Amino acid sequence: MIEAINLTKKYGRRTVLRGLSFTAEKGRITCLIGINGAGKSTLLKAIMGLTPVSGGDIRIDGSPIGKGLYEHVAFVPDTLTLPPSMTVAGSLRFMGDFYRSWNPKRAAELLDFFRLNPSDRISSLSKGNAAKLNLLLGLSLDTDYLLMDEPFSGIDLFSREQIASVFTSDLIEERGVLLTTHEVGEIEHLIDKAVLLDRGEVRREFWCEEVRQNEGKSVIDVMREVYQS
Amino acid sequence: MKKYAIAAVFAAFIVLVIGIYYVQAAGERNPQFRLVATEGDAKEADSLVLWGWYTDAPYSERVKVSASGSRYYGELSYFGRMKEEFIHNVPPIDRLVRQYPDFMREDRTADYQDDELLVRVKSDPWFQADKADATRGLAFDFLDKRTKRTRSLRADLPENAAFNGYGVIDVQRSGDSFKVAMYYENLRAGGTRGTPEIRIYDVNPENGGITGSVTVDSGLQPADGQELILREVQSYDWTLPSGYLVLDASLMEVRKIDETESANGVRASAAGQVEVERRLVVYRYDTGTVDVVTLPVEPLNEQTRESLYRVGAEVLRIRLSSESAVIQGYGLGDMKLHYEKTLSARDLQAESITQSVAGPNRLYLLLQEQDRPAVAAMDPEGGNIVFRGEAALDDAEEGKSASPLLNNLRLYSLYMRE
Amino acid sequence: MNRYGKLALIELHRFWKVYAALLAMTLVSQAGGFFYHLRTYMNGVHRQMAERGFRTYQEYREVFRGGETFHSFVSFAEPWFSGPVVLCAAAMIFYVFFIWYRDWLGKNTFIYRLLMLPTERLNLFWAKLTAIMAFVLGLVAFQIVLLPVHLWMFRQIIPPELGISESIFAFVRNHRLFQILIPGTFPGFLVSYGTGLMSVTVVFASVLIERSFRLKGLFGAILYAAACGTAMLAPSFSDRLYPLELFWLRFGIGILLLAVSVALSWLLLKRKITV
Numbered sequence: 001m002i003e004a005i006n007l008t009k010k011y012g013r014r015t016v017l018r019g020l021s022f023t024a025e026k027g028r029i030t031c032l033i034g035i036n037g038a039g040k041s042t043l044l045k046a047i048m049g050l051t052p053v054s055g056g057d058i059r060i061d062g063s064p065i066g067k068g069l070y071e072h073v074a075f076v077p078d079t080l081t082l083p084p085s086m087t088v089a090g091s092l093r094f095m096g097d098f099y100r101s102w103n104p105k106r107a108a109e110l111l112d113f114f115r116l117n118p119s120d121r122i123s124s125l126s127k128g129n130a131a132k133l134n135l136l137l138g139l140s141l142d143t144d145y146l147l148m149d150e151p152f153s154g155i156d157l158f159s160r161e162q163i164a165s166v167f168t169s170d171l172i173e174e175r176g177v178l179l180t181t182h183e184v185g186e187i188e189h190l191i192d193k194a195v196l197l198d199r200g201e202v203r204r205e206f207w208c209e210e211v212r213q214n215e216g217k218s219v220i221d222v223m224r225e226v227y228q229s
Numbered sequence: 230m231k232k233y234a235i236a237a238v239f240a241a242f243i244v245l246v247i248g249i250y251y252v253q254a255a256g257e258r259n260p261q262f263r264l265v266a267t268e269g270d271a272k273e274a275d276s277l278v279l280w281g282w283y284t285d286a287p288y289s290e291r292v293k294v295s296a297s298g299s300r301y302y303g304e305l306s307y308f309g310r311m312k313e314e315f316i317h318n319v320p321p322i323d324r325l326v327r328q329y330p331d332f333m334r335e336d337r338t339a340d341y342q343d344d345e346l347l348v349r350v351k352s353d354p355w356f357q358a359d360k361a362d363a364t365r366g367l368a369f370d371f372l373d374k375r376t377k378r379t380r381s382l383r384a385d386l387p388e389n390a391a392f393n394g395y396g397v398i399d400v401q402r403s404g405d406s407f408k409v410a411m412y413y414e415n416l417r418a419g420g421t422r423g424t425p426e427i428r429i430y431d432v433n434p435e436n437g438g439i440t441g442s443v444t445v446d447s448g449l450q451p452a453d454g455q456e457l458i459l460r461e462v463q464s465y466d467w468t469l470p471s472g473y474l475v476l477d478a479s480l481m482e483v484r485k486i487d488e489t490e491s492a493n494g495v496r497a498s499a500a501g502q503v504e505v506e507r508r509l510v511v512y513r514y515d516t517g518t519v520d521v522v523t524l525p526v527e528p529l530n531e532q533t534r535e536s537l538y539r540v541g542a543e544v545l546r547i548r549l550s551s552e553s554a555v556i557q558g559y560g561l562g563d564m565k566l567h568y569e570k571t572l573s574a575r576d577l578q579a580e581s582i583t584q585s586v587a588g589p590n591r592l593y594l595l596l597q598e599q600d601r602p603a604v605a606a607m608d609p610e611g612g613n614i615v616f617r618g619e620a621a622l623d624d625a626e627e628g629k630s631a632s633p634l635l636n637n638l639r640l641y642s643l644y645m646r647e
Numbered sequence: 648m649n650r651y652g653k654l655a656l657i658e659l660h661r662f663w664k665v666y667a668a669l670l671a672m673t674l675v676s677q678a679g680g681f682f683y684h685l686r687t688y689m690n691g692v693h694r695q696m697a698e699r700g701f702r703t704y705q706e707y708r709e710v711f712r713g714g715e716t717f718h719s720f721v722s723f724a725e726p727w728f729s730g731p732v733v734l735c736a737a738a739m740i741f742y743v744f745f746i747w748y749r750d751w752l753g754k755n756t757f758i759y760r761l762l763m764l765p766t767e768r769l770n771l772f773w774a775k776l777t778a779i780m781a782f783v784l785g786l787v788a789f790q791i792v793l794l795p796v797h798l799w800m801f802r803q804i805i806p807p808e809l810g811i812s813e814s815i816f817a818f819v820r821n822h823r824l825f826q827i828l829i830p831g832t833f834p835g836f837l838v839s840y841g842t843g844l845m846s847v848t849v850v851f852a853s854v855l856i857e858r859s860f861r862l863k864g865l866f867g868a869i870l871y872a873a874a875c876g877t878a879m880l881a882p883s884f885s886d887r888l889y890p891l892e893l894f895w896l897r898f899g900i901g902i903l904l905l906a907v908s909v910a911l912s913w914l915l916l917k918r919k920i921t922v
Binding site: 012045047049050051052067069070071075077078080081082083089094097098099100122123211 | 653708710759760762765768
């Protein structure tokens with residue numbers, strides 16, 4: 001379980017996260033929802049140790065974050081963070097060189113599935129292909145958790161469908177997934193848990209199926225309630 | 230895999246190239262020389278170090294040559310360069326720095342030493358811009374050689390409005406007090422000088438009080454248009470106790486030397502200083518008496534240089550040109566001329582005389598033979614040449630022809646190695 | 648191979664094209680410029696000889712000056728000789744900063760990947776430091792190799808009556824720029840490039856301060872670099888130290904600054920760095 005406990009983060013005088021707490025369970029898909037600037041990206045980066053927090057605690061399966069984190073938690077950032085001159089094949093080699101948890105067989109399968117050309121340079125990839133490669137790099141690590149920052153943003157429809165199909169496959173099954181989006185509509189049917197953020201705080205954290213059954217509301221309904229109050 | 234190989238080759242390239250370069254650089258040496266005796270006792274050369282330049286066009290390198298071989302600045306190790314004062318060798322100071330590094334750290338000067346004490350005296354700067362009333366005084370630093378304890382003392386000097394500059398020229402110990410000889414000068418605007426003065430103060434080392442002062446009278450009084458120049462005649466190691474203060478007093482007159490008139494009636498005249506009278510003035514610290522010897526005045530031409538040295542118990546006056554050295558020896562004890570010798574370069578088996586240098590008990594003449602530098606040593610007590618030596622190629626340079634290499638060597642001065 | 652080694656290889660590989668260009672530029676500028684000047688000189692000599700009916704170089708030399716040294720010919724060929732050295736030095740100085748900043752630039756910010764690698768983050772520091780030192784020493788080694796080549800070219804083109812050869816070591820010792828690049832003794836080399844290494848670590852720490860605190864960090868970085876510079880220079884202002892003492896004091900300070908910079912970088916990378 002990924003736990004965020006009372007996280008605060010300031011950028012200069014601006015407070016981006018205010019005493020934020022939530023959990024993301026293993027084997028479930030948790031979605032952080034909020035408008036741009038609500039602190040979603042920052043939160044993911046903080047969990048991944050890519051930015052320090054001013055206060056609070058982060059725990060992965062009970063332990064604080066450290067060097068060993070990266071073999072257990074994979075992160076798919078909102079852009080493909082690789083050097084422009086690197087090739088697709090080169091990026092797979094890079095990952096394989098450094099991560100014990102790299103699964104080359106799965107990587108090869110995904111390469112096929114996404115129809116990516118190994119000799120293409122990163123700089124020449126279309127937005128859709130870049131997002132697919134990004135996801136490939138994250139999925140090909142045998143990690144317990146997978147974090148994704150805006151995986152669908154700015155992607156063409158067909159690529160989006162391809163990516164969405166991955167969510168329902170066995171590639172995701174046992175892992176804990178934490179993703180952010182500001183467009184809930186398309187993935188509402190995929191997510192197990194929703195965490196609604198507003199100005200650095202958690203406004204509401206709930207299990208989607210529960211709310212649908214008990215209150216008869218969709219996630220978007222809850223969002224409307226929460227953000228318009 | 231290819232990347233690893235290229236990186237490994239790159240690393241190997243760096244290590245090999247740089248390593249080989251320095252191994253080879255260490256092996257390359259300039260010709261090695263040695264000072265060999267050609268006349269007299271070879272022991273005279275034991276502590277002599279001659280220094281100058283070795284020129285192998287287009288480069289010149291600083292080099293020192295002695296009886297045990299040569300040392301080039303470029304061949305010193307990294308640490309050697311830091312330890313060795315290759316340019317300014319003042320052996321009495323070098324020795325003191327070695328023996329008493331902490332005392333000498335403060336200032337690399339010293340004025341007096343005996344078995345018990347090492348003393349340094351500094352006068353307050355004459356011009357103290359930040360003070361309304363400048364202090365005139367002496368700062369003493371004492372080192373007890375046995376206990377290694379140091380002590381400082383201040384002595385205030387009486388103000389003297391007639392002068393605008395001063396300095397310490399000699400310090401001697403007299404029983405329990407110290408005698409400090411001071412040089413007072415008056416430099417006027419326009420470069421002319423007022424009459425300088427030598428004063429000797431008695432200083433009480435316990436409280437810095439001035440208990441007495443005398444003025445050393447040279448007996449020369451400059452008239453209008455004349456200037457008196459006073460200089461101390463130093464010995465090799467001025468810190469050693471001495472019963473004498475030796476001064477070179479010279480009365481100069483400004484005279485018109487030449488006058489010309491050009492075609493259009495413009496007059497130009499050249500004036501210069503001409504020596505009118507010359508004296509050796511010796512002050513004896515124990516009796517307080519001043520003895521004077523008048524030195525013959527001889528005009529200098531452009532090629533001749535004159536120097537006065539104290540070597541042992543003699544005062545030597547040397548007039549040096551590249552062809553000859555005229556040496557007069559005056560006894561400090563009896564103030565008489567003991568000898569006058571004229572040595573030509575040929576007498577010394579050389580083509581020219583380069584330089585004269587005083588040692589603790591020898592006068593050295595640096596010479597240039599036809600194809601190599603040489604040196605002659607003269608005993609001041611009688612003016613006889615007791616040693617001659619020349620630079621020769623070291624045994625290690627067997628097989629090489631000596632002459633062209635030695636011809637590149639020019640030795641300009643020497644010092645005594647401690 | 649361990650992860651530090653792999654990172655070092657990545658750093659070496661990322662720069663190789665620019666590096667190769669620097670090496671090529673040095674070769675072309677020095678050898679080409681030198682060759683051009685030697686040839687121009689000899690053409691002039693031959694023209695004069697033809698005009699005046701000289702048959703030997705000796706005759707030419709008696710009328711005109713001859714007997715110039717390798718050193719002089721190199722001076723005539725400036726700035727083609729020293730120019731590339733200065734440019735390469737400037738490029739490397741720039742890269743000491745850019746080797747970090749390039750990971751944050753653009754939309755493909757590689758620093759995400761680097762910080763998420765399952766390895767001590769300080770290995771990023773060591774890898775970049777290794778790369779910089781390797782590139783700098785590689786340039787020095789390359790220059791050392793080129794000098795005998797230039798000397799050989801000189802001997803081939805200029806006849807002995809007109810050109811005096813010399814040893815490479817004497818040439819380097821007496822050349823204002825090369826004597827800095829290639830110090831006379833091996834310990835001197837270690838001290839020079841060791842000081843360079845220490846300076847690079849100070850710059851690295853400064854960059855990391857800036858990258859951790861952004862605008863505040865920029866001031867912090869400048870302050871840190873200035874403090875380190877002052878610490879290095881401070882002993883020289885005392886005239887009470889003997890040369891050997893001064894050396895050891897500066898050596899000690901240098902080691903201290905190196906250790907502090909590495910420790911500071913470790914801390915920043917572990918806890919304060921932000922993408």
